[in-house]
Every structure is written in C-alpha cells, then in structure tokens.
Amino acid sequence: MAKKAIVIGAGFSGLSAATHLADMGWDVTLLEKHNQTGGRARIMEKDGFRFDMGPSWYWMPDVFETYFGWFGKKVSDYYELVRLDPSYSVFLEGNERVDLPADYQEFRKLCESLEPGVGPKLDEFLKQAAYKYKVGINEFVYKPSLSLTEFADPRLLLEVFRLDLLKSMSAHVRKFFKDERLIKIMEFPVLFLGGTAKTIPALYSLMNYADIKLGTWYPMGGMHKIAEGMTAVAVEKGVKIQLNTPVRQLEVKGGKIMAVVTDNGTFTADVIINSGDYHHCETALLPAAFRSYSDDYWNSRVMAPSSLLYYLGINKRLKNLLHHNLFFDEDFNRHAAEIYDTPRWPERPLFYASAPSLTDPSIAPEGCENMFLLIPIAPGMPDTPEIREKYYHIVMERLEQRTGQEIRPHVIVKETFAYQDFVSEYHSFKGNAYGLANTLTQTAILKPSLRSKKVSNLFHTGQLTVPGPGVPPSLISGRVVAQVVERTVR
Numbered sequence: 001m002a003k004k005a006i007v008i009g010a011g012f013s014g015l016s017a018a019t020h021l022a023d024m025g026w027d028v029t030l031l032e033k034h035n036q037t038g039g040r041a042r043i044m045e046k047d048g049f050r051f052d053m054g055p056s057w058y059w060m061p062d063v064f065e066t067y068f069g070w071f072g073k074k075v076s077d078y079y080e081l082v083r084l085d086p087s088y089s090v091f092l093e094g095n096e097r098v099d100l101p102a103d104y105q106e107f108r109k110l111c112e113s114l115e116p117g118v119g120p121k122l123d124e125f126l127k128q129a130a131y132k133y134k135v136g137i138n139e140f141v142y143k144p145s146l147s148l149t150e151f152a153d154p155r156l157l158l159e160v161f162r163l164d165l166l167k168s169m170s171a172h173v174r175k176f177f178k179d180e181r182l183i184k185i186m187e188f189p190v191l192f193l194g195g196t197a198k199t200i201p202a203l204y205s206l207m208n209y210a211d212i213k214l215g216t217w218y219p220m221g222g223m224h225k226i227a228e229g230m231t232a233v234a235v236e237k238g239v240k241i242q243l244n245t246p247v248r249q250l251e252v253k254g255g256k257i258m259a260v261v262t263d264n265g266t267f268t269a270d271v272i273i274n275s276g277d278y279h280h281c282e283t284a285l286l287p288a289a290f291r292s293y294s295d296d297y298w299n300s301r302v303m304a305p306s307s308l309l310y311y312l313g314i315n316k317r318l319k320n321l322l323h324h325n326l327f328f329d330e331d332f333n334r335h336a337a338e339i340y341d342t343p344r345w346p347e348r349p350l351f352y353a354s355a356p357s358l359t360d361p362s363i364a365p366e367g368c369e370n371m372f373l374l375i376p377i378a379p380g381m382p383d384t385p386e387i388r389e390k391y392y393h394i395v396m397e398r399l400e401q402r403t404g405q406e407i408r409p410h411v412i413v414k415e416t417f418a419y420q421d422f423v424s425e426y427h428s429f430k431g432n433a434y435g436l437a438n439t440l441t442q443t444a445i446l447k448p449s450l451r452s453k454k455v456s457n458l459f460h461t462g463q464l465t466v467p468g469p470g471v472p473p474s475l476i477s478g479r480v481v482a483q484v485v486e487r488t489v490r
C-alpha cells in the first residue's frame with residue numbers, strides 16, 4: 001500500500017511537493033483553503049480584466065524548464081513564454097529614465113553611457129555572478145539544510161569563500177560600480193529576497209546574472225499560467241486536490257500528527273507537509289507544546305516586506321510605460337529605513353508599476369490596460385481604507401506626472417490588497433508578502449527548518465523555509481522537502 005501524505009496549501013511549493021511525492025509513488029492529498037490553486041499567484045477576474053494577484057516577474061526560466069522536465073514535460077506544453085525587450089524601465093530622480101535592453105551588448109552600451117569605462121568591470125561582475133548562479137542554483141539551493149555536515153564537503157567550503165557568501169551585496173556592487181544609477185540597477189534584484197543590499201549576502205549577485213543574462217520573461221495569459229500548468233501535472237500524477245478546504249487543527253498524539261482537521265472533514269496520513277505560513281502552522285494549527293520555535297524567535301526574524309497593492313482596470317491604452325516599471329525616483333535608503341529600521345508608513349515611497357496588457361492583450365478588454373501597483377511596506381503595519389486611498393493618490397500623481405498622461409479619471413476597476421488581506425487570505429505572519437528575508441543570518445541552516453523539531457511526521461516547505469522567497473525557490477523547496485520525506489519516512 002502506498003504511504004499517504006497530506007500537503008497543506010496549493011501555492012507553488014505545495015504543488016511542487018505534492019507532485020514530487022506522487023511521482024515517487026505516494027498517495028497525496030492537497031488541501032487548499034481558496035477556490036483555486038496558485039497561492040499568492042492567484043488570479044482575480046473583474047469586468048473583463050484578469051489580474052495576477054502576486055508575482056509578476058518571471059526570472060530564471062531554466063528553473064521552470066527543469067521543474068516540468070522532472071515529470072517528462074516542457075514549459076511549452078503549458079504556456080507560451082515571451083522574452084521582454086526592453087526588460088524593464090527604471091524611473092530615476094530628476095526626470096531621468098533608463099530602459100534596460102534585453103541584448104547584453106546593448107545593455108553594456110547603456111552602462112557605459114552612465115559610467116564611461118565600466119564595460120570590463122560589468123563583464124567581470126557578471127562572470128562572477130554566472131559562476132555563483134551555476135553553483136548556487138545547482139548545488140546550494142537543493143540542500144535541505146538540516147545539518148551543517150551537508151556543507152562539510154571541502155570543495156563546497158571553498159566555494160563559500162569564492163562565492164563571497166559573507167560579504168554584503170552593497171559592498172560587492174560598490175567594488176565594481178561608482179555611478180549611483182548603476183548601483184541602483186545592480187542592487188534592485190536583491191529586493192526579491194526580502195532585504196536590502198546591506199543585509200543580503202553577495203552570493204546573491206547570482207540574481208544579476210538571472211536579470212541581465214537570463215532575461216525577464218512573461219507567460220502569455222499571465223503568471224497564473226505557471227500554477228495552471230503545475231496543477232495539470234499534479235493531477236496527472238494522481239494528486240487529489242481539495243479546494244475550499246481550510247485546515248483548522250493538527251491533532252498530535254505521541255509526537256505524531258494523527259489527524260488533520262478541516263472545514264470539510266478530518267483527514268489522516270503518514271506524513272503532513274505544511275506549505276502555508278510556517279508561523280501560522282506552529283501557532284494556530286499545532287498545540288503549543290509542539291512548536292519548534294518560540295514567539296521570541298519569530299519576533300526576532302527579519303521578514304520580507306508586506307505590500308500595498310492596487311489592481312487597476314483602465315479604459316484607455318497607456319503610453320510611456322513598459323510592462324515592468326520601477327519608480328526609484330525617491331531616496332531608497334529612507335524608504336528602506338521605514339521598512340526595516342523604524343517601521344512606519346513611508347514618507348515618499350518607491351514603487352513598482354506593471355502593465356502586463358502591453359504584452360498580453362488577452363488580460364484586458366479591447367482598448368483597455370491592466371495595471372498593477374506595488375508599494376513595499378514594513379511588515380506588521382495595520383492599514384485603513386483612508387491610508388490605501390492616500391497612497392493611491394501619492395503614487396498615481398507621480399505615475400501620471402512621470403509618464404505625461406491622466407490615468408485616474410480612466411480607472412474603471414480598482415481593487416486593493418494590503419497587510420490585513422495578507423493575514424486573512426494567507427495567515428501571513430506580520431502580513432509579510434514573500435516570507436523571510438534571505439539575510440546572512442537567515443540563510444540555509446539558519447532558516448526555520450523544513451523538518452519539525454517536535455513532531456516526527458510534520459515537514460514544512462515554501463517561502464519561510466529553505467531555500468527562500470520567490471517563485472523559483474518555492475518550486476525547488478517543494479522538491480527538497482519531498483526528497484527528505486521520501487528518504488526519512490519511507
């Protein structure tokens with residue numbers, strides 16, 4: 001008889017863990033509280049607009065290809081991928097704007113125009129980043145990080161130093177670049193890791209390789225297409241997906257989960273894998289005696305920011321924007337301090353605006369634009385409708401002014417999502433949008449463990465455990481936990 005596993009949550013990590021286990025011969029049931037799979041990458045449809053609710057940047061296409069490849073499939077079996085060119089636009093202070101070409105030689109020319117003579121340094125920076133990507137993505141991120149001995153291989157220890165694991169991204173970038181605009185561009189990718197360049201280890205310049213060399217892509221139909229493809233593979237492998245099934249309690253006896261209590265009945269299995277918020281699982285689903293980590297532990301963690309999001313349907317086409325637009329036209333350090341050092345609502349926020357309908361007309365009615373705005377906010381900051389409205393006008397004012405067009409009178413759909421929604425929709429600790437920051441002291445073995453310390457048949461996957469936040473890491477996290485389960489429980 002096949003061993004039984006229950007996976008809680010059908011985001012990318014849960015889908016990945018469930019599909020891997022099913023592929024290994026396990027009898028897998030996936031329990032999801034929402035009415036669709038995808039987790040943070042759910043979609044919202046309104047008046048002919050189809051909004052991706054969470055991730056919008058498709059980086060590291062090789063990780064997705066590898067994922068589908070594990071099951072004998074290809075990305076193109078599920079969605080059409082297009083490379084964006086320019087990759088994205090950065091609005092800088094003083095009315096300056098740079099559009100980053102996808103072609104490396106063109107990108108290099110742009111960098112030379114910002115900092116004459118920087119070309120060879122850029123080449124070297126990216127050569128090192130390519131090496132980090134190769135070792136980081138092929139070796140480090142697939143380690144379950146359950147014990148230091150996994151890293152005891154002398155070759156790997158040497159790599160830790162070669163990879164600049166211990167230095168900060170900020171110091172690393174400044175070794176190569178002097179121009180503040182270039183520094184902003186090179187430091188931008190670490191924002192995906194939930195921290196700032198001062199706290200994220202230089203290992204993650206691998207993200208610059210992902211950005212500049214591997215490119216920015218888009219799955220036609222939207223980011224949710226990834227979840228649709230993964231769901232199709234899961235079902236094909238025999239995973240039983242139960243939507244609208246919030247898990248309310250994990251009953252423990254003799255150090256083992258004996259029952260998973262949901263709104264749709266009670267389930268039993270040999271192994272439980274939680275892919276929802278780790279803190280929620282520990283504090284709301286498990287009895288207190290079986291938590292692996294204390295309140296003090298959680299409160300001392302550096303969480304990725306929360307976000308204030310706007311989903312806008314606009315009844316005209318927009319000009320002077322690209323698919324991805326970063327508004328880095330205010331003081332970055334000040335906004336970062338308002339997130340990490342003295343959490344408060346930002347005075348003059350940086351923000352991100354996406355208009356995916358510029359690439360993909362299928363997600364908006366004819367003649368209309370589908371737009372998404374994101375303002376990073378300190379985790380744990382309750383909001384009100386008035387605050388949401390205030391920030392809407394702050395960023396729209398800048399957006400209209402910088403792109404030279406009226407937008408607000410043309411907004412026919414306007415939905416918001418913020419701290420309270422992250423908590424109520426995903427049970428997200430402090431309303432974090434994408435998990436735990438990948439700071440040096442929260443990397444690998446120093447992250448919340450993917451294996452419970454107190455409950456023998458409970459495991460975790462997803463953005464609060466290894467390897468970290470983001471869509472590609474979540475796919476990898478699901479594979480890593482499935483392999484640990486298969487190795488230790490079977």
Ligand SMILES: Cc1cc2nc3c(=O)[nH]c(=O)nc-3n(C[C@H](O)[C@H](O)[C@H](O)COP(=O)(O)OP(=O)(O)OC[C@H]3O[C@@H](n4cnc5c(N)ncnc54)[C@H](O)[C@@H]3O)c2cc1C
Nearest residue numbers: 009011012013033039040055056057247276462463470471
């Ligand atoms: C606004 C935003 C923008 C982002 N942008 C990007 C981007 O551009 N590129 C990128 O790579 N990453 C991005 N990310 C990060 C990325 O989306 C996440 O890291 C990733 O999707 C996390 O996947 P996960 O499986 O760990 O968690 P989740 O997606 O949160 O999945 C967990 C699932 O568990 C379910 N669940 C929770 N508790 C229970 C329960 N008790 N019972 C049943 N089900 C439960 C939830 O409903 C959810 O479906 C973004 C995230 C956000 C929020």
